[in-house]
Amino acid sequence: MSGELSPIDKAKFVAAKRAAEFVESGMRVGLGTGSTAAWLVRCPGEKVREEGLRFRGVPTSTRTADLAREVGIEVISLDEAKWLDITIDGADEFDSDLSLIKGGGGALLQEKIVATASDQMVVIADAAKEVESLGNFPLPVEVIPFGWQTSQALIEEMLVSMDVMGRKATLRMNGERPYVTDEGNHILDLHLGRIGNARQLAMVLNQVPGVVENGLFIDICDQVVIGFGDGRVETRDINAGTVSEERLDFVEDENLFRDV
């Protein structure tokens, strides 16, 4: 990328850089998946190499695990960590209650388990991820491969009975083949348009046989760090009810961009 980031990448980068300040020596940290979370792994990774920051990371995907090891972060499993101080992850959409849609990158199952096993979850996102109402982004639902078409039909029936706007569930593909998650499952993307009652939908979806987990994160996220292309970052804390804003500098970070 030769040191030149697009405005959207700058926005993702500053959000990640700000959130990386939450990581302190000795912590057990859940590491999210996706392009924003990849910055989050690189930023403290640099502090590990340059400043001797020592913390252990629990990655939410094999992609993140590979990157974390590459940048020098000590990687442990969730079972080794048992409980985490903080999880920092991206999102596909967030609303004013910090309810989320996640799973665009296919890692929603590990992401939800890891975030739920943390004292706090911080989402990092560019400003375009903020929505008034969740659902424009297709909602990922992880299903086991056995009988996935039956699960798909049951989900579509359930959406009709709940009077949800969009009712189409499509199988996520990886080229010619169905996408396979780290846990060996498939993903159905639900094209809903607008989700009226996300809490109810999240509960009902998980009752469908074959569904492992859905990408609605309700009452899990505590803070969101929103990045802007000009270097501004806004941090909102839903529990404290606070909002703070600052501006970060890029110049000193050029070595981080070099290998991206």
Ligand SMILES: O=C(CO)[C@H](O)[C@H](O)COP(=O)(O)O
């Ligand atoms: O949920 C996710 C992966 O499963 C990601 O956090 C989400 O898709 C956002 O990705 P990006 O930061 O690349 O926009």
